[in-house]
Amino acid sequence: QVQLVESGGGLVQPGGSLRLSCAASGSIFSSMAWYRQAPGKQRELVADMTSGGSTNYVDSVKGRFTISRDNAKNTVYLQMNMLKPEDTAVYYCFAKTYGPPWIVYWGQGTQVTVSS
Secondary structure, eight states: OOEEEEEEEEEEEEEOOOEEEEEESSSEEEEEEEEEOTTTTEEEEEEEEEETEEEEEEEGGTTTTEEEEEEETEEEEEEOOSSOOOGGGEEEEEESSSSSSSSSSEEOOEEEEEOO
């Protein structure tokens, strides 16, 4: 059974930092990613990373967020620096298996609130 367990969310002041973690179990994954969904908005990709280390970021977080993976631990991280109120959202871990078939899994989500 595949599980993605997220941790690290919380309340932080503007300009602060948080580090999200997502520990995966039950499979190995070709890519892992972080998405977020703010109230009233669609879920969007924040950052993703392949098993080979290639990364991709949404423009709004470039230079502030860093995605990393520990393949031995099957864990993906999102280091978030210089946080802004507009980063407030529920952050979801995403993982896709090697394929075919490619199967995707989602974590339960962790709330990040940036507010003074």
